[in-house]
Amino acid sequence: MRRWSAIPGLPPLLACAGLLVLWELAARGAHIDGLPPAHQALKQVPAILLDRESLFHIADSVRRMLIGFALALAFAIPVGLAMGRSGKVAAFFNPLLMVIYPVPKAALMPIIMLWLGVGDASKTLVIFLGVSLPLIYHSYQGARAVEEKMLWSASAMGMNGLQRMMRIVFPASLPEIFVGLRTGLVLALITMVTSEMIARQAGVGNILFNSLDMALYDRVYAMIVIIGILGFVLDVAFERIRAWFVAWADSQHQIAVGTS
Amino acid sequence: MTQRAAPELLLGILPIALILALWQALTSFDMAPPALLPPPMAVFRRLVEQLGNPIFLQHTFTTLLRLFAGFAIACLVGVTLGLMASSSRVAESAIRPIVRVLAPVPKIALYPAFILILGFDHASKIALVAADALFPILLATYQGAVSVEPKLVWSALAAGTTRRKALLTVVLRAALPSVLTGCRIGLVISCIVVFLAEMISSTDGLGHLLVYASRSFETVDMYVPLITISLLGLSLNAGFNALRRRLLAGYPEAE
Amino acid sequence: MIAIERISKTFETRRGASHLALGEISLDVADGEFVSILGPSGCGKSTLLYIVGGFVPPSTGVVALDGKPVTGPGPDRGPVFQEFALFPWKTVLGNVMYGLLERGTPKVEAEAKARALIGLVHLEGYEGFYPKELSGGMKQRVAIARTLAYGPSILLMDEPFGALDAHTRTGMQNELLEIWERDRKTVLFVTHSVEEAVFLSDRVVVLTRSPGRIKETIRIDLPRPRRRKELLVDNRYQRLVVEIEALMDTPAQRR
Ligand SMILES: Nc1ncnc2c1ncn2[C@@H]1O[C@H](COP(=O)(O)OP(=O)(O)OP(=O)(O)O)[C@@H](O)[C@H]1O
Ligand SMILES: [Mg+2]
Numbered sequence: 001m002r003r004w005s006a007i008p009g010l011p012p013l014l015a016c017a018g019l020l021v022l023w024e025l026a027a028r029g030a031h032i033d034g035l036p037p038a039h040q041a042l043k044q045v046p047a048i049l050l051d052r053e054s055l056f057h058i059a060d061s062v063r064r065m066l067i068g069f070a071l072a073l074a075f076a077i078p079v080g081l082a083m084g085r086s087g088k089v090a091a092f093f094n095p096l097l098m099v100i101y102p103v104p105k106a107a108l109m110p111i112i113m114l115w116l117g118v119g120d121a122s123k124t125l126v127i128f129l130g131v132s133l134p135l136i137y138h139s140y141q142g143a144r145a146v147e148e149k150m151l152w153s154a155s156a157m158g159m160n161g162l163q164r165m166m167r168i169v170f171p172a173s174l175p176e177i178f179v180g181l182r183t184g185l186v187l188a189l190i191t192m193v194t195s196e197m198i199a200r201q202a203g204v205g206n207i208l209f210n211s212l213d214m215a216l217y218d219r220v221y222a223m224i225v226i227i228g229i230l231g232f233v234l235d236v237a238f239e240r241i242r243a244w245f246v247a248w249a250d251s252q253h254q255i256a257v258g259t260s
Numbered sequence: 261m262t263q264r265a266a267p268e269l270l271l272g273i274l275p276i277a278l279i280l281a282l283w284q285a286l287t288s289f290d291m292a293p294p295a296l297l298p299p300p301m302a303v304f305r306r307l308v309e310q311l312g313n314p315i316f317l318q319h320t321f322t323t324l325l326r327l328f329a330g331f332a333i334a335c336l337v338g339v340t341l342g343l344m345a346s347s348s349r350v351a352e353s354a355i356r357p358i359v360r361v362l363a364p365v366p367k368i369a370l371y372p373a374f375i376l377i378l379g380f381d382h383a384s385k386i387a388l389v390a391a392d393a394l395f396p397i398l399l400a401t402y403q404g405a406v407s408v409e410p411k412l413v414w415s416a417l418a419a420g421t422t423r424r425k426a427l428l429t430v431v432l433r434a435a436l437p438s439v440l441t442g443c444r445i446g447l448v449i450s451c452i453v454v455f456l457a458e459m460i461s462s463t464d465g466l467g468h469l470l471v472y473a474s475r476s477f478e479t480v481d482m483y484v485p486l487i488t489i490s491l492l493g494l495s496l497n498a499g500f501n502a503l504r505r506r507l508l509a510g511y512p513e514a515e
Numbered sequence: 516m517i518a519i520e521r522i523s524k525t526f527e528t529r530r531g532a533s534h535l536a537l538g539e540i541s542l543d544v545a546d547g548e549f550v551s552i553l554g555p556s557g558c559g560k561s562t563l564l565y566i567v568g569g570f571v572p573p574s575t576g577v578v579a580l581d582g583k584p585v586t587g588p589g590p591d592r593g594p595v596f597q598e599f600a601l602f603p604w605k606t607v608l609g610n611v612m613y614g615l616l617e618r619g620t621p622k623v624e625a626e627a628k629a630r631a632l633i634g635l636v637h638l639e640g641y642e643g644f645y646p647k648e649l650s651g652g653m654k655q656r657v658a659i660a661r662t663l664a665y666g667p668s669i670l671l672m673d674e675p676f677g678a679l680d681a682h683t684r685t686g687m688q689n690e691l692l693e694i695w696e697r698d699r700k701t702v703l704f705v706t707h708s709v710e711e712a713v714f715l716s717d718r719v720v721v722l723t724r725s726p727g728r729i730k731e732t733i734r735i736d737l738p739r740p741r742r743r744k745e746l747l748v749d750n751r752y753q754r755l756v757v758e759i760e761a762l763m764d765t766p767a768q769r770r
Contacts, residue, residue, distance in 0.1 A: 011357035019358065034376025088271060095272035096279075102493025104452040107459055107467070107486055110474040114296050190366040197368065197460045198471075209460075212372045220372050227369040235364035411600035414570045417588040419614035419665050433604055510604045510645035 036218050044222035054207055058226070061203040064120055065192040068127025069185060075128075076135035076184075077177060081169055083136070084143020097133065105130040106194035118201050123192070130191035131184040138180025142173025178242040185238055189231055298480045306480045307487055316469070320488065323454055323465040326382055330389025331450040335443055338394045339432070342401025342439075347427055359398060367391040371457060385457045385465075392453045393446035400442020404435030437511055440504045447500055451493040455485075517544040517567060517669065517701065522576030523726075524562050537562045538728035539576070542720060546668075547699035551712035553763065554722030554730075560705045561597060563727070564671045567703060568594050580669075590618065593667030595675045597705075599654040601646040607633060607657050608642040614665030632660040635690065651678035656687070663694070669701045676711065685743060688714060696740055709763070713737075713755045714746060721762050731762055 020038045027037040048054045083090040109126055116122045146169050154164045196205025204227060211219040280300060286292040287299040294302075310316040344351040370391060374384040408431050416430045417423065432439070458467025466485040473481035524537040537559030544550050552560050565571040567578050569588040578585040580592075601610050611632055615625035633642060636656035646654055655678045662670065676684045692715060695702060706712050712719045716735050723730045737752060746752045 011353070012361050015357035015361045019361070032377060035373075087268075091268040091271045092275060093272075095269075096275045099276065099490075099494065102448050102451060102497060103486070103490045104455045106456055107452075107470060107489075110470065111482055111486075114474075114479070186364050186366070190368055193366050194368045194456055194460075197371075198456070208369065208372055212375070217376060220376065224369050224373055228365040231365040232361060409598070409600060410570075411596045411598055412602065414565075414568070414588060414594065415596070415600045415602075415661070416613070416617075417570070418568065418590065418592060418594050418662075418667075420590040420617045430602070433602070436604070508604075510606070510647060512603060512647045 034217060036221060041218050041221035041225065044218045045225055048207075048219065048222055048226065057203055057207055061192055061196065061205075062230075064123050064203075065127055065188045068124045068192075069131055069188045071124070071128045072131035072135055072184065072188075073181070076132045076180075077139045077170075080136040080139020080177075080180075081143045081165060081173060083140045084146070084173065085165070085169060090140070090144075093136075097136065101133065106191050106198060109195045109198045113199060118199065123195055123199070123203070126195045127188050127191045131188045134183045134187060135177075135180045138176050138183070139173060142176025142180075143169050145176070146172045175246045178246055182235065182238050182242060185234055186231060189227075189234060193227060295477065295479055298483070302480055303483045303487070307484050310484050310488075319465055319469055319485075320492075323458065323467070323489070324492070326385045326389060326457075326465065327450050327454045329382070330386040330454065331393055331447055333386070333390040334393035334397055334446055334450070337390070338397030338442070338446070339401050339439060342398045343405055343427060343432060345398075345402050346405035347431070359395065363395045363399070368453070368456065371460060375461060380461065380463075385454060385462070388457050389450045389454050393450045396445040396449065397439070397442040400445075401435060401439045404438025404442075405431050407438075408434040437504075437508055440500075440507065444497065444500045444504065447496055448493050451489060451496060455489045516546055516581055517542075517703070518579040518582075519543070519563075519567065520576050520579070522563075522566055522573040522578060524559065524566065524571070525574040535726040537566075538723070538726040540722075540727070540729060541576075542729065542732075544701060544703065546701055549695060549702045549704065549715055549717045551704045551706055551716040551719045552722065553706065553709065553712055553719060553759065554727050555724045555763075556707075558722045558725045558727035560722065560727065561673050564594065564673050564703060564705060568592050568671050570594075590614070590665050591667055592669045592671055593662035593665065595655075595658050595662050595670065595672045597673040597677065599646070599651075599658045601654055601657055601661070603646055606643050606645055607638060607649070610646070610657055611660045611664050613661060618665055629660075629664060632664055633657075635663075635694075636660045637686075652680060652683055655679060659687075667700070669703070671703050673705045674707065675704075677707070684711075689743065691715065692741065709756050709759045713752060713759065714741065714743065719759060721759065733759060733762075 020042075024038040027035045079093065083093055106126055108129065109122065112122045112125055116125065150168055150172065151164055154168045159167065192203070193205045193208075196203035197209055198205075200206055200209060204223070208220060208223045208227075211217075211223060283297070283300050287294065287297055341351075341355055345355040346352070367388065371384070371388050374387045374391075378384040378387055412434050413426050413430050416426045421429065454465070455467040455470075458465035459471050460467075462468040466489050469485040470482055473479075473485075519540060519542040521539050521541050522537070523535065523539045526534045526536050528534050540563060542550075552563065554560055562571065566573045567585070569578075569585045569592070602613065605613065608626070608629055611629040612625045615628060616622070620628070630642065633639060636659060638653060638656055638660070641649065641653065646657065649657065655675060659672075659675055676687055679687060688711060694700075695715075702715075704712070704715060713735055719733045719735060721730045721733070722728065733755065735755060737746065737749070737755075
């Protein structure tokens with residue numbers, strides 16, 4: 001017995017269609033100036049994507065986001081793995097991370113801009129900060145759960161500490177690390193949009209608020225849709241990669257522990 | 261246990277102390293101009309001063325109001341939808357795909373829409389907080405509720421409890437550890453989001469104070485609201501953990 | 516009377532295949548009769564009890580109580596699960612009182628009744644303990660008390676003494692017999708112990724290997740009230756035990 005909901009990709013598509021219909025109906029029913037009907041906003045999507053300047057802004061944002069994400073990756077995974085395998089390292093970092101956890105990272109933007117100026121460096125640094133925390137947390141959890149016996153047999157085979165880390169701990173923690181990566185990627189997008197909204201210099205977040213200021217409401221909603229699609233596509237693409245790498249671990253929608 | 265905890269605590273304080281010392285060193289040896297990085301003592305003094313300032317407290321109160329209103333809505337909606345999805349096939353096949361689509365969307369992008377629809381005042385900020393805190397709570401409730409041991413529910417049904425009542429008194433109760441974890445994450449997210457929303461567009465609240473200070477280049481005043489909101493997040497998190505421990509007496513998974 | 520008529524249970528496995536968990540079973544149990552079910556692990560004994568309890572619908576066939584088909588759980592049938600399924604957020608007293616309060620018994624009366632039952636299963640002094648603070652055998656006794664509390668006329672017991680040590684086990688067997696001889700409840704009793712089945716039952720039903728079907732039904736016409744030390748030296752008792760043990764060793768004739 002195959003239910004319709006078992007066909008891959010169909011339920012999310014139906015959900016999108018349903019949400020759009022709901023929007024269209026709400027807009028027609030409510031007659032608010034600030035809520036144009038869905039079809040009107042959607043017409044603006046290709047207009048934005050074909051406009052060289054906004055496309056440039058979007059591409060620039062995504063580039064910064066990916067750089068910030070990559071830097072966080074290179075920093076956070078080794079730290080998380082080391083914390084997971086050594087009680088001392090964990091005791092060293094844990095209180096610091098606990099203190100940093102509730103700090104709104106994107107809110108550091110004005111302060112960092114004082115130090116580093118309004119350029120790429122500030123925005124990338126903020127994204128790096130936003131993404132690092134969940135990545136460290138999940139690498140830590142993954143490494144902590146590695147079975148002691150696996151490491152014993154590795155030592156018996158003559159592996160040294162670094163080799164054990166690279167060849168046993170890292171692959172064994174991979175499922176958990178991927179959960180962190182996925183959370184981190186969505187978080188990178190969130191931090192990127194937020195910091196651009198705060199800095200109001202360039203990028204996706206800036207387009208959003210400029211359109212708002214100029215009362216181009218269709219454009220505001222079109223931009224929201226584009227960012228929404230970006231978030232969803234990144235998530236799905238990442239889920240694919242994850243499933244391919246760690247087919248042996250179960251896949252469920254994990255709760256994001258990260259905060260922007 | 262106590263013999264081990266003490267050195268570990270010291271080890272944990274070390275990086276925090278190092279950062280503070282570095283901060284102090286940078287300012288006292290004039291390596292950073294005070295306009296960019298004020299000395300830590302100045303920030304601390306200003307923080308204490310502001311905590312006795314009624315205007316500052318008024319802003320803090322506004323922020324807290326938005327925070328709790330949004331968080332309460334998120335809890336109510338998230339727990340209800342999560343329970344519904346876990347208990348009915350029909351609800352599940354409607355809620356699951358919508359959550360799948362909306363959960364990875366950066367909710368902050370919806371903020372302009374909320375402003376357009378709900379106005380510049382409290383409502384748009386509360387809506388954003390609710391939207392952001394909703395998904396972790398919903399997902400945690402759903403995951404907790406579907407993994408409740410069915411025999412717990414059966415035991416209640418056999419004793420004469422109705423299905424509807426068992427959903428609240430048994431399923432929700434048994435899923436409480438997971439639900440509360442989701443709520444705790446949602447609470448910290450609420451704390452952060454309300455601040456960011458106030459920074460982006462507001463005329464009051466802690467986030468507004470930061471932006472206001474940065475426009476007038478009052479560096480010390482930029483740090484104070486940021487530290488205040490972080491301390492609020494930290495203490496709300498700790499308070500929630502304490503509440504969680506009390507509520508979860510008896511559960512094997514409560515530490 | 517419980518009339519189990521040609522019921523079977525098929526589970527859908529995740530890969531879309533189906534798995535026959537319980538072959539076709541027909542069995543009538545008279546009011547006040549004590550029937551034990553024996554069979555290899557995984558043959559469907561628990562599943563059979565769940566179907567009679569109304570927790571799981573059969574794939575084919577019907578179960579009727581006094582002529583009325585079972586459509587769901589009800590307080591006329593009290594289950595004691597293999598996994599105890601105690602409410603982790605309630606104390607021992609709270610668990611035992613649960614069914615009484617659900618039926619609208621006033622609190623004072625419910626508590627008095629619950630305390631008496633806790634005494635019956637020898638757990639005085641543990642009223643305020645949470646299930647996680649009890650041993651496996653103690654949890655099992657709480658589960659029995661919780662079910663007895665709301666006075667079901669039919670008991671569905673799934674290896675209720677499985678987690679008990681030999682000494683407590685014989686004690687509980689005597690206790691159960693005493694309750695049964697006093698109240699004459701109808702009991703469906705799943706066990707792995709042939710001695711226990713013979714000692715307690717009016718009839719013993721032996722199931723085949725999975726998917727379980729009825730291999731043989733043996734009437735135990737030992738006199739009641741039964742005393743353990745008399746039975747152990749009784750020839751008829753010994754012969755029944757040997758006969759049933761032999762039955763369980765030989766493979767089924769039919770597929
Ligand atoms: N929810 C389920 N989904 C799929 N198969 C199940 C499910 N529950 C039970 N089964 C299968 O049904 C069969 C019977 O299970 P059941 O628990 O009734 O056995 P049992 O006789 O009680 O075993 P035991 O003596 O070990 O308790 C088993 O093969 C089991 O794999
Ligand atoms: Mg069983």
